[in-house]
Amino acid sequence: DQQVKQNSPSLSVQEGRISILNCDYTNSMFDYFLWYKKYPAEGPTFLISISSIKDKNEDGRFTVFLNKSAKHLSLHIVPSQPGDSAVYFCAAIWSGGTSYGKLTFGQGTILTVHP
């Protein structure tokens, strides 16, 4: 049962344009969402997060939007740069759960930004 889904395995974008990565979740208990970026041969690196009490969080070129009613979140990268090329994982957590170190990850989206 895939509780966090990233339905686009890959995304290709031109440098300078906007990248939009999407994520859907099914478990309504999730109350905190995170985006991680992963380069080959490295561990995932935290990018940005959002609490379920907000609908938007911004950090520089990165903005995460949360639509609770649709159980959908998206990551916007503006402007996209070639160095942003990586695998992006959406993750969710239920902070009230007993396994509070447990992140549930999506399958990942490979972003390629062309110069």
Add this chain to the structure above:
Amino acid sequence: DAGVTQSPTHLIKTRGQHVTLRCSPISGHKSVSWYQQVLGQGPQFIFQYYEKEERGRGNFPDRFSARQFPNYSSELNVNALLLGDSALYLCASSLTGREKLFFGSGTQLSVL
């Protein structure tokens, strides 16, 4: 400052063998989590330890076990290895387990 360190970086084992993976968290972090990432999938939660106690366990067989030491470092043990155990094993640490996780670079395990 040193990040999360894992050893070894790569490991090749044969079916039926046992393996021990090691993780040192960021200094001051008391929570360690283990994840398995199979190629083409997102990381899957295996265990979480906080202050040397198991606080969470994912849907993995009893062949998988872990422990956390007084210095907060951790070991993940896998017995009776199967081909399907071939994966990248990631360790992550955080202050208490309720914040964003910081991941190590992982141990790439190949079971032949």
